[in-house]
Structures are given as C-alpha cells and as structure tokens.
Amino acid sequence: MTERGILIVLSGPSGVGKGTVRKAIFDSGEMDFAYSISMTTRKMRAGEKDGVDYFFRSKEEFEALIESGGLLEYAQYVDNYYGTPLKYVEDTLNSGQDVFLEIEVNGAMQVRSKMPEGVFIFLTPPDIKELKSRIMHRGTDEMAVVEKRLEKAVEEIKMMRYYDYAVENDKVENAVNKIKHIIESEHLKVPRVVNQYRKIIEEM
Ligand SMILES: Nc1ncnc2c1ncn2[C@@H]1O[C@H](COP(=O)(O)OP(=O)(O)OP(=O)(O)O)[C@@H](O)[C@H]1O
Numbered sequence: 001m002t003e004r005g006i007l008i009v010l011s012g013p014s015g016v017g018k019g020t021v022r023k024a025i026f027d028s029g030e031m032d033f034a035y036s037i038s039m040t041t042r043k044m045r046a047g048e049k050d051g052v053d054y055f056f057r058s059k060e061e062f063e064a065l066i067e068s069g070g071l072l073e074y075a076q077y078v079d080n081y082y083g084t085p086l087k088y089v090e091d092t093l094n095s096g097q098d099v100f101l102e103i104e105v106n107g108a109m110q111v112r113s114k115m116p117e118g119v120f121i122f123l124t125p126p127d128i129k130e131l132k133s134r135i136m137h138r139g140t141d142e143m144a145v146v147e148k149r150l151e152k153a154v155e156e157i158k159m160m161r162y163y164d165y166a167v168e169n170d171k172v173e174n175a176v177n178k179i180k181h182i183i184e185s186e187h188l189k190v191p192r193v194v195n196q197y198r199k200i201i202e203e204m
Pocket residue numbers: 012013014015016017018019020021134135137138169170171172
C-alpha cells in the first residue's frame with residue numbers, strides 16, 4: 001500500500017503573499033506536491049483562468065456542491081464562497097502525493113478537525129502597513145474591498161495560534177525556504193519513516 005501524502009495548509013491574511021510564495025515554491029521544481037484548485041463564486045480577475053486559478057462557479061452551483069458533501073471545507077469571505085473540492089484532495093493524498101491548500105482561516109480550522117494530521121502554516125506580514133500596501137499595489141480590488149480585507153486580516157491574525165508554524169513573508173525567498181524546510185522536516189518525522197520501514201520489512 002502507498003504511504004499517504006502530507007496535506008499542507010497555507011493561510012494568512014489577504015495580500016500577505018500566499019499565492020506569490022506558493023507559486024515560487026512550485027516554480028522552484030524542488031518539491032513534489034499537487035496544488036488543490038479551489039472553487040469560488042467571486043468574479044474572475046483580469047488574467048485569471050477558470051480551472052487554473054480557481055473553478056469559478058455560480059452561487060447555486062456552489063451551494064449544490066455543499067449539499068452533496070463535495071467540499072472538504074468552505075467559507076464565506078468578503079461576500080463570496082470559497083471551498084476545497086474533496087475528491088481531488090482525497091485521491092491525491094491516497095496516491096502518495098502531498099497536497100497544498102491555500103485557504104483562509106475558517107476553512108483551515110474545518111480541515112484541522114477533519115484531517116488533524118495535516119501541517120498548518122500561517123504566513124504573516126512584516127506589519128499591517130506593509131500588508132495594506134501589498135493589497136493596494138496588487139491593484140485587483142476596489143478600495144471598499146481592500147478595507148474589508150484589512151478588517152478580516154486583523155481577525156485572521158488572531159487565529160495564528162491554532163497553526164503549527166508561523167512564517168514571516170518579509171522576502172519571498174526567505175518565506176519559500178522556510179516553508180520548504182518545514183515540509184522536508186515533516187517527511188522526516190519518525191511515525192512516517194517508521195511506517196515506510198514497516199512496509200519494506202513486510203515485503204522482505
Ligand atoms: N515578500 C514580498 N514582498 C513584497 N511584495 C510581496 C511579497 N510577497 C508578495 N508580494 C506582493 O503582494 C501582493 C499580494 O500578493 P498575493 O496575491 O500573493 O497575496 P495573497 O496572500 O495570495 O492574497 P489573497 O489571499 O488575496 O489571494 C502582490 O502584488 C505580490 O506581488
């Protein structure tokens with residue numbers, strides 16, 4: 001039987017740089033994990049693609065998926081739904097590959113209760129001023145939405161204590177290296193290694 005992959009959950013306030021850091025980790029080609037594409041009812045931003053950045057769906061379609069139990073977790077964030085399709089996560093973990101989720105804190109807490117063996121990482125900004133500047137300079141949101149996201153950020157930062165690791169995103173390269181190191185260390189934890197050895201011994 002294949003060893004189940006590790007579930008890595010990255011959260012942090014909007015604009016802290018989760019997407020930027022995640023892309024940099026994937027682009028480095030050094031880590032073998034799958035990114036779980038989320039579903040959302042939010043409008044597509046310029047440059048985004050359905051099935052790449054998100055599965056963009058109507059509110060009705062999203063609610064039907066909630067009803068049918070098709071989501072591992074979901075949350076309402078600044079007037080829209082966001083959620084993680086369950087089947088992809090389960091199938092990929094069962095195939096032995098690690099799965100990376102980039103989700104907000106309420107969803108992460110739902111995952112925590114369903115899959116406590118996951119690794120929960122919280123990305124922090126150097127300070128709130130820098131966070132505001134990052135959201136504004138990204139230029140994807142109207143000022144009213146920026147303000148709502150900043151209000152949420154304060155609530156989200158309070159939830160950091162429920163995570164396993166806190167990583168500051170001062171420079172993308174630093175955050176990337178710290179997250180890679182965390183994942184590598186998780187793979188070396190004794191219960192996982194013992195399991196692998198048990199299988200090797202059984203097969204001898
Ligand atoms: N370490 C950093 N230093 C300076 N700017 C950064 C850093 N990391 C990310 N940024 C910039 O901050 C902005 C927000 O980054 P990004 O979209 O990755 O954030 P996010 O946390 O994924 O946001 P959201 O949760 O809203 O999707 C982008 O313009 C990005 O280029």
